[in-house]
Every structure is written in structure tokens, then in C-alpha cells.
Amino acid sequence: MTKQLILRIDPAWPATPSARWALLDERGQMLGEGESEARHWPAAESCCVVLAGAQCLWLEATLPRAARRDEPRLLAYALEDRLLEDPEREHLTVSHRRRHAENGGECLGVVAVDRDRLRQVLAQLAAIGRVPTLLCPEFPAKSDAEHWQIVIDGAQAILVAGPGNAAALDVAALLVALEQQVAAARLNGALPKSIELRLAVGATAPQQLDEACPGIDLQRGATYVWWQIAAQSAAVNLLHDEIASKTRANYLKRFKWPLWLAGGAFALWLLGGTGEVLWQRQTLSSLDSRMERTYLSTFPGNTAVAPATQMQQRLSLERGRHGLLKNDDLLALLACVVDVLGDEAAGSFGEVRYADGLLELSLKGALAGRAATFPARFAGSGLLTEVRNENGGVRLRVRLGDQP
Template identity: 25%
Template sequence: MNTLRFRLDEAFAPDKLACDWVLLDQHNAALAEGRSSPKEWPTADAWIGIVASARARVLRLALPELPPQKFAAALAYAVETRIAGEPQQQQLVAGRRDADGKRPIVVIERAWLETALGALATTGVPLSRLVAEGELPERPLDAWWWQRAAEGGFVLLSEDALPLDDASAALDPPAALVLALERSGAARPTRLLIAGTEPAPEQQLAWARALGLAIEYRPGGDWREIPAARLDAACDLRRLPAESERQEQAEEPLRLWRQAAVLFALAAGVHLGATALDFARLSWRAKQLENEARQLVPGGLAQSAGIPASAAAFRRLYAAARHAAGLPAAQDALPLLARAAPALAPLGEDALRQAHFASGRWTLDLPPLDGPRRQALGTALSRAGLNAIYAEQNGSLRILIEEQTP
């Protein structure tokens, strides 16, 4: 799909139809360009007119949300003090709202616009869109944009536009630009972006010192090279204010949904990233604790008891921490015996013949017990969280009691 872009400069009129044009392919690459009247232009699938900044002034204003039928009057009132002529003699078109809540307002003389549209229609130009040159550059809110040229140059200020033709090699910045900065007040930018005619390096340095701004050159800012998406986003100058406001209000829900989708995707990404980092941190800490525990408990001792080395090590680490705090651990002699005492009590005061504690285990010598009493003792010890191992030895019943392990 080929697109023909043409620029309507300040001199364009029914008797002066010649203007600059460029034919672009679907990748925005130039196929042909020149300057001639519309009847001599090549054929194309889309025809986009670009009105020079000298004819279409771009303001940036904060406008309230109003019904379309009231928007035209509010728009005329907002620009009344900023334009020389009567608002009724101007075509006012509002663009899409920027990130700071302000909207670009294109001001173009209605009589000239009607004459230009009539001349294009007479020559058979199937106009697809008509946009303002000053609305095409994509600039940050903290910067001014200077489309530098010997003719047709302009500067996009924070809320207005300034015609400025300059392509000289002078080291002093243009006086009009210096004056605009002095009057900018709180709206003073931090950067000046220059497109079009590139200044020499020594000019950039001299201007940066004189203006107190960072100077950056941006290639590709000419109307011939602007991405197609920027032209699609610019407001069509053929629309009336109420029509442009209806389009803005119709697109507002979709814009909000897009913003919500972007925020959701960002939040999900942050959540997944934080979860992965937290998992990695916990895994590293668990490995660190396991290594510390293995240093406290010999692996062979834990394995000989049928306990995974890491579990036995953590129990020993916990016991060491309680001992360091002056507290007994669950597998110490007295806590272990206290847990076994309720199970041993039914055997009587004289039942215990001998007792010995070592390595977290009690070894008790008791009188021989019949099957039911031995089973009752084992059940009571198990409920207390203890293991019991029985052995008959020299007419006595020897019981090995230790804490149950998971």
C-alpha cells in the first residue's frame, strides 16, 4: 500500500497549487518525491495532506470533560486570549489527551482551510486525512522541539508554537528562542530537541551554554520521515470541534482499558519476579541451614538411627540453640523421662530396677511383664511421642526409650 504525503505551505492557494510531495511504500520508504501541482502527482492508495506550521498553529491546553454539544463553546473560550483573530473565524480541532492531561489544539483559519480543501477537490485529490505539521513530532513533556529549517521552521513550546526560520551557522542562538525561554517561567524545559537541519557540533555546545539547556539532535523529524502511526494519531483538521470530542470520548474507554492491561501485565511481571527471587532466597537459606546442621551432627550417626541426615541435623541445631539460651531440649534426660513417667507409673514404685541415660535415650530395667501389660506400656509411650524397644535379659525386661522421629 503506497501513501502520498504532500505539504500545504503558507503560499498554497487555488492559483498556486504546487507543493512538495513524497510517495512512500508500506514500510515508509520513499519511492519518489518532488514539487508539482496535484495533477502531476503519482497515484497512491492513500493521500495525506500536511498543513505547514505557519498555517496550522498547535496549542496545548487543559480542557474539562464536557458533552460534545458544549465542547465547541468551551474550546473557543479557552483559545480566545491566545489568538489574534476571532475564534469564530478559526477552525479549532482538539487532539488526543497527553500524559499530563493537556490536549493539542490546532488553530487554522477557516477561510483558508475551506479554500484549500476546495482546490484539492477540484483537482481530484481523494484526500484521506489532513493533519497539522506541528502535531506530528513525538516529544517528551519536559522538552521543546525545534523543527529547524531556512523556511517553514517552528518551535513547539510547552503550550504554544513559535515560527522560527533559521539554518545559519551562527554560534549565538536565535533571539526569538532566547526571548521565549525568558518568558517561559515555570514551563521552562530541560532539553531542546532539534530536527531538520542539523547544527554543527560547535553550535550545539555554544547554544547549550547560552540557553542553559541540554541540546539533542533528533534525525527523522521531517514530515516526509515521520512514522505513519504519528499521522494516524494526529487529529483530522476537517473535523468540527464536536466531532473531534465525540471521537475522543469514544476512544477514552479503550485507552483506559489499554492502560489497565499494561498495568496488569507489569504487576504480574513484578509479582512473578519477586516470587522467583523469594524462592531463590529461601532455597539458599535452607541450604545454608542444612550445611550448618551437618556440621553439628555427624551424618553417620543420623543415618544409623534411620533418620535423614538433614532432619536429625535440624533437631540437633534446635537443641543447641535452646541449650545456648539456658533451656532444656526435648531429647534431654529430664524432659524425656518426664514424658515417659505417666506410662511407667502404673507399674508401681518398685518396678524400676536400674536406669541409664546416654545419647538422648533412656535404658530402663524392669521386672518381666506379661503380654497385655507390655502392650499397654508401649501404647502409652507411643502416645507420649516416644519409641520403646524391648529386650529380655537376666530375668529382667530392658526397655530402650527415645523420642520419636518424623
């Protein structure tokens, strides 16, 4: 079963080594959750990380129509006055896009994270073998200007006042921040229709929350579950560009020694196979040289082209000179007989003998009754034939016409 570990990393980690975690199965069902140090985190095939608290800032910027390659430069310029740090020190991730109705440009939602903090988190996770495949902020994946959202989980609160306007803060500061957002929205004529309040298990809302948003419908939403942010398909993944490259590099470092061992084993196998091929080639070359020397010493004055084949041919000739069966004599005579007799030869031969160039066949069936016609039939084939009646049977003797 494939398991997924989701970690909630707050701003104090790893100085405070404990972190909340949730373990899910391949269907996204909860297997367990808790809060512990890294050595007590459960084993899992994949890891996702939720950056909690004020580590992420969600903003919205309007860009003029331009080529996509110019987007990073334009974003840095548009957000320069709204970021606490130099834009060059921030890792920017686009969360959503929408067309601007007035100037024809684009409104981009942007999640900003300090690069040094991001590198610190990823390096620490890589060191303990928990390289994440997803790194996302603890903000809702979707929001709109008419429906705000407040999330309270323990002493932590998240205020989402429309797309690209989210902040994580302490519950004690929530009322002041909400009053400021409502006042700004009323001044711009953009008050929301409702505010959804989501509480985690055991969390409570401030008593004066209704007074901070007069005239706005405050609705109680579903129970807040922090790990569901990472489980959503629309979660904003901060792993891209150079951050993603470093994450992949750290992931590969986990398999450094296994990869080295596998590569070494493959190299040894390749060297062994190459050595075996070279040895076999050397053995074959040695055999060819030995056979050539044997042929030239046995048949001096001849040229060795294919010594093995040439020696077989010479052996066949020598066998014929000494009255022995050559490699192809018997087959040649049988082929000539079958060629003359045609279909009548099928199943008509009994005993077959061959000696000194003479082929002797025992005939049976209808072919034996027509044996008297054989001398005339074989006359034009270059074969000499003789029919004999022996022991109540008919025998056909065949030899080449030039044989004595």
C-alpha cells in the same frame, strides 16, 4: 500495489502551484519524492496533506469539568484572547487530553486553523481529484514540558516548547523566539531538561543557537523527514465535523458520472426484468383462458376448476372405455400383486404384459414352483388369477374381480 501520496502544502499554495510530495507503498516505504505542480504529482490510491508553516497554531487550554457536548463552546471562550481571529472563524481540533492536577478539569491541546483557508485547500484539492483522507499540521504528534524540540527544514523552523506550545517561523526569527520561550520558562520555574535539534537534509542551524538557551542541554536528534508526520499513527487529523462531511461530499463528486451510469444501467435492468415478468404472466393467463375455453367447449355442462388436470382425467376415463390403458391401471394391478406376494415378488417376474385390464406376468425361480397356491392367496384381494403352463414356463394372469 496500493500507493499513498503525501503533500506538503505551504501558505503560498495554490498561488504558488508547486508543492513538495512523497510517494509511499503500502508498507510505508519511500518510492519517490520531489517538488512539482499538481499536474506532475504521481498517481496514488490515497492522498494525505501536511499543512506547513504558520497555517496552524498549537495551543493548550484548561477547561472546567463539563459535559462533552459543551466542549466546543468552552474551548472558544478559553482561546478567545489567544487567537488572532474570531474563534468562530477557526477550525479547532483536539490533539491530546490530560487531567489538570489542581482544579480537576482537563488540559486540552488544540490545533487552530482558519476555516476559510482550510476550505480553500480542500476545494482546490477536490478540483484536481486529490481528496485527502488525512489532513494534519506539521507539528510533532507528541511532546512534553521537559523535552523541547526544534526542527529546521530549509528556511522554515518549528519550535515546540512543550505540549500545546508550537509555532512555525522563519529560521531568522528562531533565536529571538527561543530566547523569549526560555526566559518565560525560567521565570515560571519550568525550564526543560533538554532541547532536541532535528535538521532536514541540507539544513543548518544558526551559530548562536547555544547562546539562546543557556543552561539547557542542546542535543542533536535524528534527521528530520517532513512526510513522516503524516505516516505516524498518532498524527492529528483535522478532518472532522463539517470539514469531514464536505470532504466526503467532494470525494463522491469524483464518481458522479460513474454512479449515474451504474444507476441508469441498474434501472434499465430492473425495468427489463419487470417487463419480462409481466409479459410472462400475461402469456400464462392467455394460455389458461384458452385451455378453459377448450375444456368447456369439449365437455359442455362442466365447471372448469383446473382445466389441464380435468382434461387429463377425462382422457384417462375415455381411454379405459375404449379398452386402452388408463393412467393408473397397470400400476394399481402391479401394486396389488406385490402386496399379496410380499418379498417373494422381488426378482421373480420376467415378461410383463398388459391389455384390456388383464395383467400377465411370466414367473421364474422359486415363485414359479408355488404358482398352484396363487388362486387361494389372491382370493381375498379382489383379484381374479389364472395360472398357465405355456412353452415350459409358468404365466400368471391377473385382472380385477369386477372385470368381465
